[in-house]
Amino acid sequence: MSGPSREGSVMPNPLKALCAALITTLLAVSPAVADQSTVEAAADPVRVMPLGDSITQGGSIGGYRLDLGTKLRAAGRNVDFVGSLADGPGSMPDRNHEGHPGWTIAQIDANVVNWLRTYTPRTILLHIGTNDMYGSDPAGAPRRLSALVDKITNQAPSAEVFVATIIPIRFADATVRNFNAAIVPLLRAKAAAGKRVHVVDMYPAVPISDLPDGIHPNAAGYSKMATVWYNALASVPGSIGDPQQPGGTCTATSKIVSTWSGGFQAEVTVANPTASALNGWTVRFTLPGGHAIGQIWGGTASGSVTVTNVAYNGTVDPGATATFGFLASGSGAPAVGAATCASP
Template sequence: MWRRRALVLTTLLLAAFGLGGVATAAESNGGTRIMPLGASITDGFTVPGGYRISLWRTLANAGHLVDFVGSQRSSGPADLPDHDHEGHSGWRIDEVDANADAWVRAAAPRTVLIHLGTNDVVQDHDVPGAPARMGALVDHIRAAAPGADVFVSSLIPLGDPVLEARAASFNAALPDVVRARGARVHFVDMHSALTTADLADGIHPTRAGYDKMAARWAAALAAVPGSAGDDGAPVTLPAGHRSLRVTTPGFTDRYVRHQNALGRTDHVDAGSPALLKADATWRVVPGLAGGCHSLESRNFPGHYLRHQNSRVRISADDGTALMRADATWCGRSAPTGVRLSAWNLPGSYLRHVNSELWLATPGGSSAWDTAANLVPDLGWSLDAPWTP
């Protein structure tokens, strides 16, 4: 397991420092699938990653587990953990539409974000017909992913007055185009989010401009429940002695244990030593902080699983408010089993990395926050105890 985790971590660190080349699909984390769809602004021209940088982190910091999807995987900065997208520089609406069915069926997005039409305007390609082309594109996306929410944004401001006038006519028609396509299609007023002062070259945003786009996208997603997923439903953990099993595929024979006071995972089976079985057994008790749950060591009564400077370990209950908060965990539903969220740091979860236990924050900048395998590594199963 260490070798596999080390390889993942090394790959991500290389990418973060610009040494790993183009990002790969391995960084997808299994969260709610969101497809950023468009042209160079979606790709991130002038600022690699574009609005996707701030949007990913905004959603992650709000507790959403998201997975950007698409056939494109542009290289980008360390603060963009997930580089997948469907932005094609220089493409018009009709060119994107010719490929959208295949892209959407392959990626199966839960949500699609569309900022598209700038190249129709710049190329003066039948601008009066552009709204109808957008409508056709949305129809094809909806047919390929009928359960998806589709967000269609107006074009951002353009520096050239002639281009801005063309864009204005296109933008004016979009609300009606969106409204005609039902409750799962949503209009986003992106034009009012920026000014020409937010443009780097008269067409593409600066980093500050992309951040404003991200904020407008995030607000739109927040207004449509489920479009960015959620943090799972509250789960009441079963009381009494339990063993916490890893649910990451390929590692489901490993359990949470303590060793030299540090939390880790190890393979446990019927033939394992008695000490290992006891180390891998916990008593689920009411949360020391006053709610949710705490996990007391089976063979060190009075010692509890806690996080401290992001590392997870066992500590004796010294009666302090900090220790008791650090040792309290709240169960949330997960795709496999249950996710354990820190009582005092909502949106941060118990995770295993390189056989070690850490408190991971989706969207965080630390090595243990990396997007690769994030969702599987956050899931746990509360099984029968190895030591009753």
């Protein structure tokens, strides 16, 4: 009797010790694990799919993707180009895309659902139609593009779909102009219906002098395309994530409120994510070449472009926001470059 009694009294002690150790370990490790998962989730890159034909593929120089990637990284954007193809110089950090040389709108349409399912892009950059311009039915290309965009938005309704007017073709300029003129109202109607479709006016960005073969841009032309894409992306919050601002005390997010021929209205929201009130703020951003601010409210503008608070909105409590707006005029696509914010 005494043996079993002693065993019965001894057994719980190691179990209790083990349980206590496990609890201590969990209490010590769980916050770190939680923090790690939070950091990893926050660090997930925004998946961007460059989609189109050889102008998206860009040959051995990587097309617009090279300079666009550089601009995004310089702005602190955590972006991952996605797609089944990889082209460009070996030194190019991110070479993936869905740019298929020689392909028409119909060919992209036949494959796009599988690509969207496989790569689940958050943002899509679509420049397609060039090969349709010298095909058998250029007049039907706007209808085909409209159907393609519908297929994309139906398959990926939460994705931001940026659709470019196509760049010039030296020997088919009138056909290109007709195509571009036809697709813009179709695309704007989709946006007005609530679809996440954004028109990017790429045609005026690349002069024919930057098309050595009359179709494909040289490095200078692709760099101009990259600037137009970047400005368009930066104008749509979330399309390329939020800029990483180590040590920053505030954030700034811009949006285009309305557009018209030769100008646009924009609004910028300043947010305070810290635990202390902001006592003044300064926001910096860029505008497309040739654009200038003509009128501003809720801030004072200087340079190209720096905006500081006015008296009534300089103090921003923790978790609160302040806004300013402006009117800009100029040629080209309306856009507000990535905005940064600092507080004294």
